[in-house]
Amino acid sequence: MPSAEFFQVMPVAAALRLLDAHWQPAAATETLATAAALGRALAGDVHAPEPVPAFRKSTVDGYALRAADSFGASPALPAFLALRGELPMGAAPALDISAGEALLIHTGGMLPASADAVAMLEHTQALHASELELLRPLAPGENVIQAGEDVAAGQLILAAGSRLRPQDIGALLAVGITNIAVSARPRIGILSCGDELLPPAAALSPGKIRDINSYTLSALAEALGGQAQRLGIARDERAEYQQRARAGLHACDILLLSAGSSVSARDHTSAVISALGQPGILQHGLATKPGKPTIIAVCDGKPVIGLPGNPVSALMVTRHLLPHLIARFEGARLAQPQPRRAQLTQRVASATGREDWVAVRLHERAGGGLMAQPLFGKSNLIFTLVGADGLLRVPLNTGGFDAGAIVEIQPF
Amino acid sequence: MPSAEFFQVMPVAAALRLLDAHWQPAAATETLATAAALGRALAGDVHAPEPVPAFRKSTVDGYALRAADSFGASPALPAFLALRGELPMGAAPALDISAGEALLIHTGGMLPASADAVAMLEHTQALHASELELLRPLAPGENVIQAGEDVAAGQLILAAGSRLRPQDIGALLAVGITNIAVSARPRIGILSCGDELLPPAAALSPGKIRDINSYTLSALAEALGGQAQRLGIARDERAEYQQRARAGLHACDILLLSAGSSVSARDHTSAVISALGQPGILQHGLATKPGKPTIIAVCDGKPVIGLPGNPVSALMVTRHLLPHLIARFEGARLAQPQPRRAQLTQRVASATGREDWVAVRLHERAGGGLMAQPLFGKSNLIFTLVGADGLLRVPLNTGGFDAGAIVEIQPF
Incomplete structure (x- = not known):
């Protein structure tokens, strides 16, 4: 005859600290094309192998010149400059300037060696094809991005554990890093157990329900960046449950067990987890509702979570625990909730x-x-x-x- | 000689309304395995083809009985019930009860026809193998989930346009919906243009920079649920730019053009977009910084966005516009920002x-x-x-x- 169960519950955060104290995930990395690494966590710090930009460039459409030639210029007393031609986009300047000279330049264009500023079109007046008036003075460096101003060669651009966002992918590619080492995504095994469970496609018979936890949990695991592996439905029979849990633990990095919500089903899961490896069950019971009768364990160096069988509890507890486990496996910072x-x-x-x-x-x-x-x-x-x-x-x-x-x- | 450009800027929201007024995306759907449809938008309303649960079940471990037999029970004056055996999980009850009888039942177990309540173990005392004391009264339906209480047959469970979350996938599978019609994801073409641009893997030469907008924008498009198609780099030459933009528009549902930031590059993009089809450019200039010189267009029934060439502007403007375009294409609600x-x-x-x-x-x-x-x-x-x-x-x-x-x- 079953008996009511009693256990000392523990706050979720404390249970995760306890788990961390018994779990040192082995770092596993893989190299991906940078363009395909969105959302992945960097395996190591990344430094810029080259500066960005690689050359001094104009931030405006205008005239490249020597700032010294502009000093004192005003609408009443403009400076006159000889226009020596146009600088191309995407090529080194074939021309340079001397004192009193200017070259037409486009936004993003490379400055000639002797120019140190760019006058905006709006601040000039063309007199004829080879001469222009400059209506205001320019400081050296005005409207110019210096070489290495965006990032210097050797500078740390992204720290280990950063999850790559679109701009991070752009920054890596900007310095020519087209392949990148990232942490492997954890394989998250999900095994359901219960004689009442049928695969979703099966026809129901009296007393049976469809197994949905395998699917809600795998969808959540994937949404959180893990690789979900559905391990099917074990019958509520010790040898089969144990064998499938053992195979699942072997094939995965994190194992979730979803069994029924009765005391007998939970006792079953406790026994199965205890036999999976040392140190075994660390805590039975979380101070959270829904989800109180959750089991927290580490077996043979991998986290094992025994979840309540009811779909809401199973999903909500997994939401509390799995982001932490995935981040820790990948060496990534935990994403903050955005309420x-x-x-x-x-x-x-x-x-x-x-x-x-x-x-x-x-x-x-x-x-x-x-x-x-x-x-x-x-x-x-x-x-x-x-x-x-x-x-x-x-x-x-x-x-x-x-x-x-x-x-x-x-x-x- | 280039001239400064002038245009009347428009707030982003107004530009999107203008675009909507000229764009009616053709609904395209596809059928997926429900388990593989995380994040996808439902093509139509979904109703429950069957109730959940399909049978009356216990929410606790305890004894199935007739509530009438418990009326007046208390610790001082318990009700006595004859224990007739145990109900199995996952099968129809082989046994039923009569007045004064009870059956052991587990959480999730199916109630026998004549039982209408379940007494929790904690509220009973077993006297011997075939008799128990009940220490408190039960209301009819207590600790029981009725058939159809979670969802009734025929009930609307998810509306067209809903993006499937883990729990939604679970709910669909719970009622046996293992395949589901969802909106097609828009194909988002991204074409860069500029003589200064090189593919990221190329060695830089003076005046050249690496094309990163193709990659930041495609990563963002994928993160937002679109299917990104990088269309490469066009030289800054009208015929080539036009031909590649035309081919891209043909192959995609939404076209992003990223050209240089100079006035001449923007003029070029304006001309290319104008020749892509009717009605063409709707607005030139957004009241947002960065991103002011953006072009909003609809050509041949598809949105075309002319983006500033600088990577920060291009990425931020795309972030303002693309979520709306993707949601509208899929008939989905726009996700709210979560600041x-x-x-x-x-x-x-x-x-x-x-x-x-x-x-x-x-x-x-x-x-x-x-x-x-x-x-x-x-x-x-x-x-x-x-x-x-x-x-x-x-x-x-x-x-x-x-x-x-x-x-x-x-x-x-």
């Missing part, structure tokens, strides 16, 4: 001793801003999450939030 | 008549919260964006922000 501010439409109460996560729907408020409507009801209904725009976190040991409170909603 | 709040370290001034976008670096503040440090300097240096954590928008016709102001920073 939206909204005003609560009604009170959200909270029990002490746990943090609560409440699904909310967001509405535009007439006067601008957002309203957050808590979606109460049974927490284990997946369609509650489908109707939600985000999650409200009610921190540990607070009394909840009053109606009208301004809160932060994490998109989900 | 982070931070306190400005120093004043940011602004000119009237335009909105300014200023790159900032974020720092954690000692007492919690974030500080935003504006990164001033020449706006056309790509490494400024590499060192930035986000962008501050200074709205049109405001005087800027004072030091210490609380502002919203859009991650970038």
Whole structure:
């Protein structure tokens, strides 16, 4: 006969610290075309092998000249310059200037050796094809980007662990780095277990439900940058469950087990995890709802998470844990959550001793801003999450939030 | 001899409305495995073909019984029930109960026909293998999820245009929808033009720079859910530029042209766009900095954007425009920006008549919260964006922000 289970719950952050203390991921790297490395974490620091720009260039359309020739120029007393021709784009200047001379130059064009400033067209008047008036003085370097001004040769441009954004890819290519070493993405194995589970394509029979955790968790793992590997459905039978969990742990870097929500299913998962390797289970029970009966373990050098079987709990706990695990595996900084501010439409109460996560729907408020409507009801209904725009976190040991409170909603 | 150019700038939102008025994207759909459709926009409304759950199930570990048998039970005066056995997981109950009887049931188990409530283990005491005491009364339906309580057959579960999140994939699979019609992703063609441009892998020669816009823009287009197609580098020669732009427009759904930043390069791009088809250029000049000399056009039923050549302007303008174009192509809702709040370290001034976008670096503040440090300097240096954590928008016709102001920073 089953018995109620008791365990000391632990805050999520503390459980992750405990896991970190027992898990040193082996750094694995791969080299990719820089253009194909969006979102990947750099395996090492990257320094600029060459300066950008490589030559002095104009930032405007105008005339390359010597600033000294412009000193004292004004509309009333313009400086006169001899126009010696036009500088091409994309080539070294075939011409240079002497005192009192200027050359037509385009934005991005390379300055001739003796020029040190560019007068904008708007500040000049062409007298005829070979002479122009300059109506104001220029400082040396005005309207010029110096060689190496964007980045100097040898400068650190991106630190190890940076996740590449579009501009980072551009910066790497700007200095000619067309291949780049990045951290390998963790392989995240997902094994479901339960005699009640059928693959989604199967016809239902009484008492059976479709396995959806394999799919919600793999989609989340992929969205977070991992490589999801669905390991199928194990029957609720110790030898089969153990064998499939062992094979999954071998093939992956992080293993998620999703079993039923009954005490017997959880006991089963505990036993399977304990037999997967040392040190085994580190913590049973998180101070978070939904998701309390989660198991945190490290087995043979890899994190193993035993998730509650109900789809909402499994998905929300994975959302709490997996970003940290993936970032740590890749040596990347953890992306900060980007909550939206909204005003609560009604009170959200909270029990002490746990943090609560409440699904909310967001509405535009007439006067601008957002309203957050808590979606109460049974927490284990997946369609509650489908109707939600985000999650409200009610921190540990607070009394909840009053109606009208301004809160932060994490998109989900 | 070139002349300075003059045009009436238009706010970004107004330019997008103008573009929408001339662009009706042809809806294109494709059918994918639901499990592979993360992030895709639904082509049509989706209704549940069957209820979830399909049967009445227990939400707890306990005893299935008739609530009427529990009325009046208390620790002082428990109700006695005959225990008739255990219900299996994943199968229809082989047993049923009569008045005064109970069956052991696990979380997620299917209720027998005559039971209407489940007593939690904690509220019972087993007397021996075939009898138990019930210590409190139960309401009918207590600890039971009714058939169809999560979602009813026929209910709208996801509206056309919804982008599929992990929970949405789970919900579709829960009702057996294993393939799903989604909008096609727009093909976004990117053509660079300029005699100064070399492919990133080429050795630089004086006056040449590496083409990075093709890569920053394609990375951004992919990050936003588009299918980027790099169309290479056209020489700054009218016939070649025109021919490559025409071929690109034919092969893609949206065309981005990135040419030099000189007036002559922009004139060239204007002429090329005007010859691509009707109605042609709708607006030349946006009230935004960087990015003012942008061209907005629709040619032969497809948006064409003429971008400034400098990498920062090109990337930031694309960031302003492309999310809208992609969402409209897919019939999806535009994702809202999710800014982070931070306190400005120093004043940011602004000119009237335009909105300014200023790159900032974020720092954690000692007492919690974030500080935003504006990164001033020449706006056309790509490494400024590499060192930035986000962008501050200074709205049109405001005087800027004072030091210490609380502002919203859009991650970038």
